[in-house]
Amino acid sequence: MDLTVGPNFFFWPAEAVRGFYSMLADAPVSRVVLGELVCSKRLPFWQGEIPGAVETLLAAGKTVAITSLALITLKRERKLTAELADLGLPIEINDLSALAQVPDGQPFWVGPLVNVYNEGxxxxxxxxxxxxxxxxxxxxxxxxxxxARLGREEGVPIEVWGHGRLPLAISGRCYHARLHDRTKDSCQFVCGEDADGRDVETLDGQAFLAVNGVQTLSQSTASMAYKIETLAEAGVDSLRLSPQSSGFARICAAYAERQSGKIDGSALADILRPLAPGQRLSDGFPAGPAGAHWSGGRA
Amino acid sequence: MMELVCPAGTPAALRAAVEAGAHAVYCGFADETNARNFPGLNFSPEELAEAVGFAHARGAKVLVAINTFPRAGAEPLWHRALANAEAAAVDAVILADIGLLAHAAERHPALRRHLSVQAAAANPDAINLYASAFGVRRVVLPRILTVDEIAAINREIDVETEVFVFGGLCVMAEGRCSLSSYATGQSPNMNGVCSPASHVVYAEEGGDLAARLGGFTIHRTPKSAPAPYPTLCKGCFTSADQTGHIFEDPVSLDATHLIPQLAKAGVSALKIEGRQRSRAYVSQVVRAFRAAVEAQAAGLPLPESALARLTEGQAATAGAYAKTWR
Structure with a gap:
């Protein structure tokens, strides 16, 4: 099993993006998916960083793919999606409609926001x-x-969510803008103020969700720290690590150590917890009973 | 005339909807194959066949929602639902999952296929893809589009569009939301339920009624005030120094006044949400909407009085259609 870094969900300054991808060049990860996933309005502010990041990552021996948006509605966004095919990189579709822009016969990747629930x-x-x-x-x-078994039979690697705040929902409405009493069209890019999303608690102060523009995330950081063996036995080929604003180099290294058997689940969790925004971990989607739950290694 | 597509959670509600003037009713089987998998609701294959006979005798169509995403390793349950729908002579099935659409197109080619809102096809590329790959004839549009966007979509597609005009309102792209399973382990996509009652606990605390879903507090209301059902995305939360309905107020959708604009936008069918609603409710809403679409088709003003009553005392919104979200 190896490691894949997924697209960054958040709106970071261009120089932070540059630093992040040059750091990843030295990280023990096999491949990187980059590009704007959440909001097409953000892209002009950082798209200048993409060619350099791709070049750096390819030079470091990483496989690189470019993601589609998660929700494509506007004409401009459809055009943007069509242009992805010209970049010469595999496209990771995260909205099924992006598939319409992939020329027949051109291979593509499928991201975690496409509903792949069954064999059919x-x-x-x-x-x-x-x-x-x-x-x-x-x-x-x-x-x-x-x-994963079907993927093996068909020769297509299967990846699962390994680390990061969970992408729980996407909307036509921008919740960051709404929190600032603005509409989506006049958002003034307030999502850029929260490098890992803006925390949402319940009225009883329970850590619950995080908003990131039109996206709603879990406040907990999902981690497969304790599930690596189970996933490997199931035939999973890769763990996806989702970018966060700090400690990511250490996180990549720690998962690699865990995969190679140098550390166990509990040691990995101890490394991850203080680095996670909000210091909470979860693994309840695969392990039950609910997504927010953390097994803490108990079966 | 625009087709009026009405909910039927039970055979009795189906008969009520047809008698109140529904052009079509939609329903589902009593299992996890449909997105309103609530206790006490839905149809057995035998009840469905009987209901189809009743509806057809009165000129109404029956559409069957098989619109959850089949569970890996358990696809035969969903495949059987398709076969049962075809055997009952339904007019169309409403599907969301790619694998199930492919199966239906291959094994049940004569069974008309509609694309469920759970597929969240929000642009012409997606719709044309579903039309060409699976022969989908009608698309139920997600509730995140404006009327202008709906009109633009209709200019670029050859299939019919159906839009929700009344009832519950999803603020997230439908079929792409795991908020419910994050809190409860049960989701619309996998289990056909959202914010399920089985995971709701109410507690009286210091004069408040707290409503919790999977242990997470969704709202607190003073004991004297009416407490809305704790649907996760309509909850009251805190973020930094702000407290309120961060995602959406506890409102329902009412796009009655947009019927003329939706007609102009090329919409073929209007859908009313609420398979979990009572027969009396369905009957009343269907009657009002039938009058409205009749008036619209005749070029007459909408009968305001009939419609105003329906949402009385309950907050309603035109949702994304009216573009205030932008």
Whole structure:
């Protein structure tokens, strides 16, 4: 099993983006998916960083793919999606409509925001040219095992959500703007103020969610720290690590140490917890009973 | 005339909807294959066949929602639902999952296919993809689009569009939301339920009624005030120094007044949410909307009085259609 770094969900300054991808060049990860996933309005502010980041990562021997947006509605966004095909990189589709822009026969990857819940869907996507599939984070271990087995049979690597705040929902409405009494069209890019999303608590002060523009995330950082062996046995090929604003080099290194057997689940969790925004971990989607739950290593 | 598509959670509600003037009713089987998998709701294959006979005899269509995402390793349950729907001579099935659409197109080619709102097809590329790959004939549009966007979509597609005009309101892209399973382990996509009652606990605390979902407090209301059901995305939360309905107020959708604009935007069918609603509610809403679409088709003003009553005492919004979200 190896490591894949997914696209950054957040709106970071261009120089932070540059620093992040030059750091990843030296990290023990096999591949990197980059590009704007959440909001097309942010892209002009940092897209100048993409060619340099791609070049740096390729030079370091990483495989690189470019993501589509998670929700494509505007004409401008459809055009943007069509242009991704010209970059010469594999496209990771995170909205099914991006598939319409992938020329027939051109291989593509499927990201965690496409609903791949069963064998029929996985088979259809593979027949259509999918060469890598990261499953939705919501899946149970049983479902992951069935799909990983099919992936093996079909020769298509299967990835699962390994680390990061969970992408729980996407909307046409911007919640960051709403919190600032603004509309989406006049947001003034307030999502840039929260490098890992803006925390949302319940009225009883329970850590719950985080908003990131039009996206809603879990406040907990999901981690497969204790599930690595189970996932490996199930035939999962790669763990997806989702970018966060601090400590990410250490996080990548720690997962690599865990995969190679140098540290155990509990040691990895001890490294991750203080680095996670909000210092909370979860693994309840695959392990049950609910996404927010943390097994703490208990079966 | 725009087709009026009405909810039927039970055979009795189906008969009520047809008698109140529904052009089509939609329903589901009593299992996890449909997105309103609530206790006491939905149809057995035998009840469905009987309901289809009743509806067809009165000129109404029956559409069957098989719109959850089949569980890996358990696809035969969903495949059987398709076969049962076809055997019952339904007019169309409403599907969301790619694998199930592919199966239906291959094994049940004569069974008309509609794309569920749970597929969240929000642009012409997605819709045309579903049309060409799976022969989808109608698309139920997500509730995140404006009327202008709906009109633009209709200019670029060849299939019919259906939009929600009344009832519950999802503020997230439907079929792409795991908020409910994050709190409870049960989601619309996997289990056909959102914020399930089985995971709701109410507690009286210091004069307040706290409503919790999977242990997370969704709202607190003074004991004297009416407490809305704790649907996760309509909850009251805190972020930094702000407390309120961060995602959406506890409102329901009412796009009645947009019926003429939706007609102009090329919409073929209007959908009313609420398979979990009572027969009396369904009957009343369907009657009002039938009058409204009749008036619209005849070029007459909408009968305001009939419609105003429906949301009385309950907050309503035109949602994204009216563009205030932007």
């Amino acid at each position: 869907t996985l088979r259809w996507l593979i027949r259509r040219g999918a060469r890598r599939v990261c499953l939705p984070p919501e899946l149970t271990l049983d479902a992951i095992a069935v799909l």
